Amino acid sequence: MKVLTVIGARPQFIKAAVVSRAFAEHGSSITEVLVHTGQHYDANMSDIFFEELEIPRPDYNLAIGGGTHGQNTGRMIEKLEELMIQEKPDWVLVYGDTDSTLAGALAAVKLHIPIAHVEAGLRSFNRKMPEEINRVMTDHISTMLFAPTGVALKHLEKEGVGSEKIHVVGDVMCDATHYYKSRAQKPAWFDGLGLQTNQFALCTIHRAENTDSPTRMKDIFKGLQLAELPIILPLHPRTRSKLKQSMLAIPGNVHVVDPLGYLEMNWLEANCKLICTDSGGVQKEAYFHGKACVTLRDETEWVELVDRGVNVIVGASPELIAGAMKLNQKLNFDDPLYGDGRSAAKIVDLLLNRSSVNS
Numbered sequence: 001m002k003v004l005t006v007i008g009a010r011p012q013f014i015k016a017a018v019v020s021r022a023f024a025e026h027g028s029s030i031t032e033v034l035v036h037t038g039q040h041y042d043a044n045m046s047d048i049f050f051e052e053l054e055i056p057r058p059d060y061n062l063a064i065g066g067g068t069h070g071q072n073t074g075r076m077i078e079k080l081e082e083l084m085i086q087e088k089p090d091w092v093l094v095y096g097d098t099d100s101t102l103a104g105a106l107a108a109v110k111l112h113i114p115i116a117h118v119e120a121g122l123r124s125f126n127r128k129m130p131e132e133i134n135r136v137m138t139d140h141i142s143t144m145l146f147a148p149t150g151v152a153l154k155h156l157e158k159e160g161v162g163s164e165k166i167h168v169v170g171d172v173m174c175d176a177t178h179y180y181k182s183r184a185q186k187p188a189w190f191d192g193l194g195l196q197t198n199q200f201a202l203c204t205i206h207r208a209e210n211t212d213s214p215t216r217m218k219d220i221f222k223g224l225q226l227a228e229l230p231i232i233l234p235l236h237p238r239t240r241s242k243l244k245q246s247m248l249a250i251p252g253n254v255h256v257v258d259p260l261g262y263l264e265m266n267w268l269e270a271n272c273k274l275i276c277t278d279s280g281g282v283q284k285e286a287y288f289h290g291k292a293c294v295t296l297r298d299e300t301e302w303v304e305l306v307d308r309g310v311n312v313i314v315g316a317s318p319e320l321i322a323g324a325m326k327l328n329q330k331l332n333f334d335d336p337l338y339g340d341g342r343s344a345a346k347i348v349d350l351l352l353n354r355s356s357v358n359s
C-alpha cells in the first residue's frame, strides 16, 4: 500500500509523527511518501518538530507559504496534483483543517485517488473560520473519515456522510501526548523567570479571529492582566507580527517567549496551573495533562471538554477571562475522552484492511 501524506502546519507534524511511526512498524508492506507543503516554514514552527519527534524527512518540500489563503491553496493544488500523478499513491492522507489539508484533498479527488482524513467531523459551526471551511469540504470528498469522538461521528452522519466511511478511532494527539510524555523538557530559560511549578498559566494565541481583531487582542491582554497570575506566552509568528503592527503593550505579568518545540511545550503543560488558549490541540492537551482550560474563543469543536466542566469558553471578554483564570475548582480528568493512545495503530490497520478489500 502506498500512501501520500500531505502536511504543512505545526499541529499536522505532531499528528503525522505518530501515524508515520505506525506506518513504519508495518515495514515494506506500506510505503509512505511524505509531502511538506511549506505552509509553516520557520525553524521553530517546522524543523524542530521533525527533529524532536523523529518524523522522517519529507520526500518533497513544496515551500509554499506566506501567501493568502487563495494563493497558497491554489499553488499547493497545482504542485500536489503533479506529485500525485507521478507517485500514483493508493491513498492520500490529510490531517485536520488547514489549507494544506484542503489542497491535498482537492488535488486527490479530481484524480480519483481515495482520501483518508484524520480528525474528521470536527465542527465549530462558525463558517467565518477558514478551518471550518477546510474541514467541511475535506470531509465531504473523503473516502475514509477517522473521527476522534462520537460527537464528530454525529456531525458527519447529520451531514449525510455514509456511516460506512466513518471510523471513530480516538485522537492521535492523545497518542502523541502519551508517547512523548517521558521526554518532556524543561525550557532552559524557565528557572530564570523565577516562577514556581503549578503557579503560572500557559497561554497560546494564534486564531485569525483573535489576531486579526485589534479589539479582541486588546481585550484578551486586558483579561490576562486582570488574572494576576504569571503567564508564559509562546508567541506564534502571526500573533507576533499583528502585535507589532498594533503596538499593543504586553502586561507585566505576561512572559513572552518564542514558539516552543513540542517537548518543552509538553513540560510547561504538565507543570502549569492552568492553560489559556485559542488552539484546538492545546485544549485537548490541557485535558491529557489534567489542567483546566480557559478557551479564548466564542465556541469550540471540543465540546465534550466544556460538558465536563474542564474547559470554559470565555471569548475575548476581559472579565470572563480573568474570572475563569481565578477559578479554583476540583475537576475530574479521569475519563478517556479521546481514546486509549492507540489511535494511529487503528488508523493504519483500517487503511490496510480497506486496501486489501479493494485489491
Ligand code: UDP
Pocket: 010, 011, 014, 204, 206, 234, 235, 258, 259, 260, 261, 262, 263, 265, 266, 278, 279, 280, 281, 282, 285
Ligand atoms: N505547540 C508547540 N509549541 C508551541 C505552541 C504549540 O509545540 O509554542 C503544539 C501544541 O503542544 C499542540 C500543537 O502545537 O500539540 C497545537 O498546534 P496549534 O495550536 O498551532 O494549532 P491548532 O491545534 O489550533 O490547530
